[in-house]
């Protein structure tokens with residue numbers, strides 16, 4: 197029997213990366229994509245939900261995107277000019293879904309279908325094909341099918357990492373991860389400790405301090421904090437994401453470029469030493485933190501900065517260097533995320549020292565055929581969307597045999 201020239205590709209996840217994969221497969225031509233989304237709606241991170249779901253990224257009602265619209269624009273789908281520079285999550289979600297509708301992509305998305313297994317077929321060595329098993333999350337029905345290619349677009353900011361401090365079990369207050377944080381009303385007039393100084397830690401500390409009696413921000417290492425509003429009121433990334441700045445990387449060591457940026461750009465906004473948040477690492481060695489309000493919160497004392505937690509007591513914590521207990525009604529862990537591909541046959545993606553072992557962050561290095569790729573496993577300095585788009589385009593061309 198003649199094989200169909202149309203290649204069937206299973207796209208796992210209907211977030212930005214999944215939708216972009218479907219769009220680029222259709223642009224490339226010669227593909228029949230099937231996109232499985234385990235929740236009831238496409239949109240991934242940017243589809244706000246009142247409940248946190250393990251394995252699905254979550255945002256707060258107040259989440260704002262960290263980069264301006266032009267910097268995060270897709271090459272053939274710029275955001276409309278009416279859009280705000282830094283979109284709130286609802287506006288971004290509307291754009292993503294409108295874009296998907298305009299390109300007629302939604303018909304390829306099967307919601308309420310969770311991919312539970314991806315394995316090489318018995319004839320993989322010859323064909324490079326994959327057996328994909330999916331579960332209908334509404335009916336429980338399980339089905340399987342064979343695909344010429346698989347694109348895993350499942351996100352990587354969705355499985356909370358919970359730390360464990362001495363005495364944590366004896367603490368009688370509430371402990372949650374920012375993954376589960378939604379409104380802040382339940383913290384009205386409470387004393388709250390936020391652990392971690394990444395983007396979600398600062399968002400949590402700032403938001404909660406609007407209603408709480410006191411917020412403590414506990415950080416081991418500090419952070420470089422960028423504000424969305426840059427010089428002369430322009431978005432900060434208009435000023436920073438420029439060829440001339442990246443040219444400096446060609447002629448100077450990266451620590452020297454970092455030092456220049458820290459001294460000439462960040463410290464004039466607020467001196468990280470005075471605020472005691474200066475980290476030991478340089479700005480370009482870890483993703484910087486974006487927050488517009490933390491400095492005024494620290495100045496007003498509604499957020500108080502504290503070092504790492506030494507141990508928990510029944511009614512609070514003792515911070516390193518302190519002798520007395522800081523009482524707290526709730527502790528919010530903004531301690532990051534870990535990643536997993538629970539559906540994937542063992543041995544496809546290797547982990548070495550917490551790092552994912554993929555060629556160009558996309559292709560498993562030990563497979564005979566380049567018919568499986570991961571999309572979106574990047575944390576760039578700046579917006580992730582354009583990089584995601586390029587990954588989708590490259591994957592589509594590789595699957596098409598065009599490169």
Ligand SMILES: Cc1cc2nc3c(=O)[nH]c(=O)nc-3n(C[C@H](O)[C@H](O)[C@H](O)COP(=O)(O)OP(=O)(O)OC[C@H]3O[C@@H](n4cnc5c(N)ncnc54)[C@H](O)[C@@H]3O)c2cc1C
Nearest residue numbers: 209211212213233234240241261262310311350351572580
């Ligand atoms: C609070 C927060 C703020 C962020 N801010 C920014 C920002 O400002 N700029 C930026 O560029 N990025 C930001 N990000 C990163 C964000 O993850 C990306 O913007 C982008 O949305 C990632 O898209 P994705 O499709 O890779 O992953 P996701 O949006 O996480 O989508 C993955 C989808 O896969 C589905 N899925 C997972 N497993 C399965 C399965 N087994 N079967 C079927 N479906 C499955 C999930 O339900 C989900 O819909 C932020 C993330 C968070 C959490």
